[in-house]
Amino acid sequence: MLDIKRIVEDKEVVKKALLKRMEEKDFNLDEITDAYDERKEKQQEYDNLRAKQKGFNDQMSKVEKGSDEFKKLIVELKNLSEEVKEAEEELREAEEELKKKLEVLPNLPDDDVVGGGKENNRVIREIGEKPEFGFKIKDHLEIGEGLGMIDMDRATKMAGSNFAMYTGLGAQLEWAMINYFISEHIKDGYKMILPPHLLVEESGYTAGQLPKFKDDVYWVQDGSMLLPTAETALANIYRNELLNEADLPIKLFGYTPCYRREAGGYRANERGLLRMHQFNKVEMFQYTTPEQSEAALEELLNKATNLVDGLGLHYRVSQLAAADCSAGAAKTYDVEVWLPYLQTYYEVSSISNVRDYQARRGNIKYKTGEGDNKYVHMLNASGLATSRLMVAVLETYQNEDGSLTVPKALQQFVGKEKIEKGK
RNA sequence: GGAGAGAUGUCUGAGUGGUCGAAAGAGAUGCUCUCGAAAAGCAUUAUCCGGGAAACCGGAUCGAGGGUUCGAAUCCCUCUCUCUCCGCCA
Numbered sequence: 001m002l003d004i005k006r007i008v009e010d011k012e013v014v015k016k017a018l019l020k021r022m023e024e025k026d027f028n029l030d031e032i033t034d035a036y037d038e039r040k041e042k043q044q045e046y047d048n049l050r051a052k053q054k055g056f057n058d059q060m061s062k063v064e065k066g067s068d069e070f071k072k073l074i075v076e077l078k079n080l081s082e083e084v085k086e087a088e089e090e091l092r093e094a095e096e097e098l099k100k101k102l103e104v105l106p107n108l109p110d111d112d113v114v115g116g117g118k119e120n121n122r123v124i125r126e127i128g129e130k131p132e133f134g135f136k137i138k139d140h141l142e143i144g145e146g147l148g149m150i151d152m153d154r155a156t157k158m159a160g161s162n163f164a165m166y167t168g169l170g171a172q173l174e175w176a177m178i179n180y181f182i183s184e185h186i187k188d189g190y191k192m193i194l195p196p197h198l199l200v201e202e203s204g205y206t207a208g209q210l211p212k213f214k215d216d217v218y219w220v221q222d223g224s225m226l227l228p229t230a231e232t233a234l235a236n237i238y239r240n241e242l243l244n245e246a247d248l249p250i251k252l253f254g255y256t257p258c259y260r261r262e263a264g265g266y267r268a269n270e271r272g273l274l275r276m277h278q279f280n281k282v283e284m285f286q287y288t289t290p291e292q293s294e295a296a297l298e299e300l301l302n303k304a305t306n307l308v309d310g311l312g313l314h315y316r317v318s319q320l321a322a323a324d325c326s327a328g329a330a331k332t333y334d335v336e337v338w339l340p341y342l343q344t345y346y347e348v349s350s351i352s353n354v355r356d357y358q359a360r361r362g363n364i365k366y367k368t369g370e371g372d373n374k375y376v377h378m379l380n381a382s383g384l385a386t387s388r389l390m391v392a393v394l395e396t397y398q399n400e401d402g403s404l405t406v407p408k409a410l411q412q413f414v415g416k417e418k419i420e421k422g423k
Numbered sequence: 424g425g426a427g428a429g430a431u432g433u434c435u436g437a438g439u440g441g442u443c444g445a446a447a448g449a450g451a452u453g454c455u456c457u458c459g460a461a462a463a464g465c466a467u468u469a470u471c472c473g474g475g476a477a478a479c480c481g482g483a484u485c486g487a488g489g490g491u492u493c494g495a496a497u498c499c500c501u502c503u504c505u506c507u508c509c510g511c512c513a
Contacts, residue, residue, distance in 0.1 A: 043482075060441060
C-alpha cells in the first residue's frame with residue numbers, strides 16, 4: 001500500500017515512478033486524490049455532527065428523566081442522531097472507496113530501477129561458465145527418472161498433473177539441499193521458522209498477494225489459503241504489532257512447500273520439476289528500519305548467491321525492470337541458474353525490498369529511539385527454491401553413463417559422492 | 424465435538440448506560456536529591472484521522488463486525504481468539 005499523503009503531495013513524482021511499471025491508462029491518481037478529498041470532507045461532516053451530539057451528553061445527564069425538558073431534548077436529539085448515522089455511513093463508504101483504489105496500486109520502483117518489462121532486465125553479474133559436455137546430454141527428467149530419483153507418473157496418478165514425487169536418493173538429494181541452506185542460514189544468525197501452511201485471507205492481503213492473485217492460490221473449505229510461498233507467513237508474524245527499534249533488523253528464514261495453482265497454465269517446455277503446483281523453498285526474510293533496508297537487500301543477495309556458489313552451478317544475477325518486479329517490490333534481484341538442457345537461465349531466487357509496502361497493509365511498526373512509531377521495511381528472498389535447483393543439479397552434474405555426481409556441499413547430507421543406477 | 428469463563432493502554436488490572444481515552448499499580452522517561460548509583464519525591468508516559476506555524480482544538484479507537492439507545496468500554500446478536508473441564512486424536 002502506498003502512502004496516500006505521498007500521492008497527494010508528490011503526485012507527479014509518484015506518477016512518474018508508476019509509469020515505469022504501468023501504462024498510463026491502467027491507473028489514475030486524480031481519482032485517488034479525489035477520493036481522498038471526498039473522504040476528508042465526509043470525515044469533517046461526521047466529526048462536526050458527532051461533536052455536536054456529544055456536546056449534549058453533559059446536559060442530558062443533568063436533566064431529570066421524563067421531565068418536559070427531557071422530552072423536548074429527546075425530540076431534537078433523535079433528529080441529530082439520524083444525521084450522525086447518515087454521515088457515518090457516508091464516511092464509511094468514502095473510506096472504502098479510497099482504500100479500494102489505493103490497495104491495487106503496486107509499490108513505487110526505486111530510483112535505480114529501470115522502467116519497462118522483462119526485456120529491460122539488466123544482467124549485473126555472471127558467475128561461472130556454461131558447463132561443456134563431451135556427450136549428448138539428457139534433460140533432468142530423463143536423468144532423475146532413470147536413476148529412480150523422481151516418479152512423475154505415480155505422482156500424477158495420486159495427485160493429478162504437475163505434481164512430482166521424489167523417491168529414494170532423489171528425495172534425499174532434495175532434502176540435502178534444504179539441509180544445506182538451513183545450516184548456512186543458522187550460521188549467519190538467521191532464526192529458523194516453521195510456520196503454518198494454511199493462512200487466513202488477511203495474511204495474503206498483508207503480503208500483497210491478495211486481492212490480486214486470488215485465483216492463483218489454493219483455497220480450502222473453511223476460507224483459508226495454502227501459502228504460495230513462506231514469505232506470506234513470514235510477512236505476517238508481526239502483523240498489527242509494534243516492534244522496538246533495538247530489535248531491528250530481525251532476520252528470519254523458513255522452510256515450507258509452496259502451493260500454487262499456476263492458473264495461467266504451462267509452457268510446453270516446462271516439463272517435470274520446472275513449474276509445479278507444489279515445490280520446496282527455503283525463504284529468507286528481514287524486518288528492518290528504513291535506513292537498514294538497502295544494505296539488507298545486498299546482504300540477502302549475497303547470501304543467495306553464496307548458496308548457488310556452494311552448489312557449483314553456473315548462474316547470473318539480474319536486476320529486474322520495474323514491471324517485472326512483483327507488485328509489492330520496490331527493487332528486485334533475480335538469481336537465475338543455467339539449465340544445460342534447455343540452454344536457458346531459470347529463476348531460483350528472487351530478492352526483493354518491499355520497503356514499507358507490506359508494513360502499511362499489515363500495520364507493522366516499530367518505535368524509534370525518539371518514541372515515534374514508524375513502518376518497518378520488509379525484505380524477502382528465496383534462499384533457495386530447491387525444486388528448481390534440482391533441475392540444474394541433475395543436468396549439470398550428469399555423467400555420460402547416466403550417473404550423477406553429488407555436489408560437494410551436499411555430499412555430507414546425502415552420504416554419497418555419486419548416484420548410480422540400481423545402487 | 425460438548426460445557427463454562429474471558430478478551431480494556433507497554434504490562435497487571437478497575438470500570439455494568441452520560442462527567443471514561445478510561446482508576447490504581449508496575450514499567451519507562453525527565454527533573455530534584457547524590458561524587459555516582461540505589462532509595463525517595465515530583466512530573467511526563469497510546470495510536471490514528473482532520474484543522475493549525477505552534478500552543479492547541481475536533482473526531483475515532485476498550486478483540487472484530489453488526490444492533491438497541493438521544494447517548495455504549497458498559498446492554499443484545501454474530502464472529503475470532505484465549506483459558507478451564509469433558510470427549511476425541513496424530
